[in-house]
Amino acid sequence: xxDRSHLLVVRTIEQQGSLTAAAxxxxxxxxxLSHTIRKLETHLGxxxxxxxxxxxxxxxxxxxxxxxANRLLPQLEYAEARLRQFARGExxxxxxxxxxxxxxxxxxxxxxxxxSAWPDVDVDVKQKFLFGGIGALLExxxxxxxxxxxxxxxxxxxxxxxxxxxxxxxxASHRLAxxxxxxxEDLRDEVLLTYPVSVDRLDIYTQFLTPAGxxxxxxxxxESTDVMLQLVSSGRxxxxxxxxxxxxxxxxxxxxxxxxxxxxxxxxxxxxxxxSDQALDYLRAFIDSARE
Amino acid sequence: xxDRSHLLVVRTIEQQGSLTAAAxxxxxxxxxLSHTIRKLETHLGxxxxxxxxxxxxxxxxxxxxxxxANRLLPQLEYAEARLRQFARGExxxxxxxxxxxxxxxxxxxxxxxxxSAWPDVDVDVKQKFLFGGIGALLExxxxxxxxxxxxxxxxxxxxxxxxxxxxxxxxASHRLAxxxxxxxEDLRDEVLLTYPVSVDRLDIYTQFLTPAGxxxxxxxxxESTDVMLQLVSSGRxxxxxxxxxxxxxxxxxxxxxxxxxxxxxxxxxxxxxxxSDQALDYLRAFIDSARE
DNA sequence: CGCTTACATTACATTTATTCATGGATAGCC
DNA sequence: GGCTATCCATGAATAAATGTAATGTAAGCG
Numbered sequence: 001x002x003d004r005s006h007l008l009v010v011r012t013i014e015q016q017g018s019l020t021a022a023a024x025x026x027x028x029x030x031x032x033l034s035h036t037i038r039k040l041e042t043h044l045g046x047x048x049x050x051x052x053x054x055x056x057x058x059x060x061x062x063x064x065x066x067x068x069a070n071r072l073l074p075q076l077e078y079a080e081a082r083l084r085q086f087a088r089g090e091x092x093x094x095x096x097x098x099x100x101x102x103x104x105x106x107x108x109x110x111x112x113x114x115x116s117a118w119p120d121v122d123v124d125v126k127q128k129f130l131f132g133g134i135g136a137l138l139e140x141x142x143x144x145x146x147x148x149x150x151x152x153x154x155x156x157x158x159x160x161x162x163x164x165x166x167x168x169x170x171x172a173s174h175r176l177a178x179x180x181x182x183x184x185e186d187l188r189d190e191v192l193l194t195y196p197v198s199v200d201r202l203d204i205y206t207q208f209l210t211p212a213g214x215x216x217x218x219x220x221x222x223e224s225t226d227v228m229l230q231l232v233s234s235g236r237x238x239x240x241x242x243x244x245x246x247x248x249x250x251x252x253x254x255x256x257x258x259x260x261x262x263x264x265x266x267x268x269x270x271x272x273x274x275x276s277d278q279a280l281d282y283l284r285a286f287i288d289s290a291r292e
Numbered sequence: 293x294x295d296r297s298h299l300l301v302v303r304t305i306e307q308q309g310s311l312t313a314a315a316x317x318x319x320x321x322x323x324x325l326s327h328t329i330r331k332l333e334t335h336l337g338x339x340x341x342x343x344x345x346x347x348x349x350x351x352x353x354x355x356x357x358x359x360x361a362n363r364l365l366p367q368l369e370y371a372e373a374r375l376r377q378f379a380r381g382e383x384x385x386x387x388x389x390x391x392x393x394x395x396x397x398x399x400x401x402x403x404x405x406x407x408s409a410w411p412d413v414d415v416d417v418k419q420k421f422l423f424g425g426i427g428a429l430l431e432x433x434x435x436x437x438x439x440x441x442x443x444x445x446x447x448x449x450x451x452x453x454x455x456x457x458x459x460x461x462x463x464a465s466h467r468l469a470x471x472x473x474x475x476x477e478d479l480r481d482e483v484l485l486t487y488p489v490s491v492d493r494l495d496i497y498t499q500f501l502t503p504a505g506x507x508x509x510x511x512x513x514x515e516s517t518d519v520m521l522q523l524v525s526s527g528r529x530x531x532x533x534x535x536x537x538x539x540x541x542x543x544x545x546x547x548x549x550x551x552x553x554x555x556x557x558x559x560x561x562x563x564x565x566x567x568s569d570q571a572l573d574y575l576r577a578f579i580d581s582a583r584e
Numbered sequence: 585c586g587c588t589t590a591c592a593t594t595a596c597a598t599t600t601a602t603t604c605a606t607g608g609a610t611a612g613c614c
Numbered sequence: 615g616g617c618t619a620t621c622c623a624t625g626a627a628t629a630a631a632t633g634t635a636a637t638g639t640a641a642g643c644g
Contacts, residue, residue: 002372004295020590032633034592039632046379050432050568053641054590057432060385061378068371072364079360080294086353087338093352140342140349276342312621324602326623331601345610346621 004076006040007069009033010048010058014066019056091120092282097142098125099133099149101195102225102245103269106162107146110290117289121282137272143283145272149201157278158270161290164242166203166265169249170256171235177256181264184212191237193228196221203267204240208260229253242267296368298332299361301325302340302350306358311348383412384574389434390417391425391441393487394517394537395561398454399438402582409581413574429564435575437564441493449570450562453582456534458495458557461541462548463527469548473556476504483529485520488513495559496532500552521545534559 012022023033048062085091129136150158222228233253304314340354377383421428442450514520525545
């Protein structure tokens with residue numbers, strides 16, 4: 001099998017100009033190298049060097065091999081350096097899973113200082129999971145889950161990092177815009193806009209509409225935050241949103257923010273990790289910086 | 293040292309899904325592989341697989357290694373296939389050196405059928421040599437030399453492949469255009485155009501002007517065949533050329549071709565190779581097809 | 585011509601890889 | 615829940631590879 005060591009031999013002999021010098025550089029005896037190159041040639045079935053007097057000169061096959069060596073060896077050397085970074089915990093990959101649509105905006109703010117602080121950690125964000133966020137975490141499809149729904153399961157650990165209130169966003173000219181808070185009945189004749197997730201994962205249903213037995217006039221879904229808020233702004237519907245996110249759009253789109261229920265819907269964002277990853281310092285650092 | 297075999301192990305375990313299956317595929321015992329991976333991890337100083345129950349799962353470092361394996365292993369496998377071609381004499385590199393400027397046109401015609409007949413031989417044409425064409429051949433800088441000057445030296449072999457007459461190209465309206473042949477004196481007042489090579493390698497000097505003690509009014513050089521013949525066509529000078537090459541331009545540029553001396557300058561193109569390469573079938577084939 | 589340098593070869597030593605035999609752990613199955 | 619098949623780990627024994635020392639042979643150089 002054509003091996004890394006063979007490529008190294010070809011490169012070193014060419015670099016040093018002689019087998020003896022190459023042997024010195026490789027910390028081997030001249031004899032050992034002589035054995036090695038003979039075996040390589042026997043194995044490949046073709047001459048790699050021409051013995052001309054006391055010179056070794058590459059054959060065409062040898063020149064090809066040299067080219068290969070010059071191409072592949074640096075890649076292997078780079079890979080080793082990188083693996084040393086892994087070994088020292090400097091290098092890693094943080095695959096983040098999102099189970100919370102609007103959190104994307106928040107995540108961006110957390111990721112960007114993290115990227116500066118940990119230049120050798122690659123960050124990857126995923127949003128679709130075959131078996132849900134928890135499944136993705138357990139299956140090692142992701143390393144960190146951003147979710148409003150912690151799920152206490154052996155081997156996983158969740159930490160709250162962010163409290164917020166879920167409010168309803170309305171056009172400023174909407175008839176309900178002036179209210180201090182809304183009751184479920186107020187939404188009976190409204191068009192409700194949400195991200196396209198199942199109803200049992202929408203707090204406005206589970207904590208507000210469903211308990212009161214109310215169904216809105218129409219429920220539409222929309223993938224994009226911007227588009228959804230544009231629709232709200234133009235009076236085409238109302239949408240539940242985290243207050244902090246809605247506020248960033250409020251001025252620009254002329255929106256009104258109204259509490260859902262007398263005491264409001266209060267939520268938390270959790271970061272979930274595998275217990276076995278607790279020791280990873282860059283993961284720890286990410287969670288700490290997310291908590292601010 | 294991170295070795296090819298390690299990459300193969302990483303790839304195979306991932307492909308087969310288990311260490312036992314991978315061992316089967318690699319024709320090893322499960323134990324051997326277990327030892328191997330442990331040693332690899334010890335050496336790298338970082339875990340590559342997580343042992344979860346009876347499953348092996350890649351760590352981030354392991355995933356990196358897998359990526360490396362998927363990138364490098366195919367290259368090594370391709371290289372081995374190619375080296376087998378070298379071993380069977382199917383694959384080679386033919387580096388051709390040219391010591392004869394106008395022959396370039398002729399060479400193109402020989403090379404193109406050769407490339408079709410020997411799809412696995414790479415052809416490379418060089419024109420500049422530190423120690424001349426013969427030196428380049430001896431130094432293995434090239435494998436084949438196209439030259440009008442054979443040089444009998446031990447270890448080299450020259451074969452004539454092509455006879456031609458060197459004539460003088462003139463504008464059709466030139467005062468000498470009608471002559472059947474020219475004497476050296478006729479060039480005393482002419483501008484002589486040649487390729488930029490030393491005078492002792494120009495036959496028009498060595499075989500024509502110098503013996504008669506004549507020097508042309510002006511000697512200009514030009515790299516390109518096309519430009520040189522354009523200059524001739526516009527009456528800016530006269531140029532020595534192989535007849536066969538001048539003929540291909542004659543009509544288009546309205547040129548006249550006149551013999552140099554009563555019996556003309558007759559030349560041959562030789563192909564030179566190293567004797568040690570005589571057995572290479574693709575080299576043999578090239579020379580045979582060049583002889584037509 | 586003889587000295588130095590360079591690669592090859594032989595016989596032997598050492599290191600490394602592999603196997604064999606065995607044990608512990610886990611997932612699936614009655 | 616206990617049985618069983620499967621999977622990975624381990625330690626000692628063994629096979630294979632890689633390496634060394636010593637020596638040989640040939641080429642360049644003064």
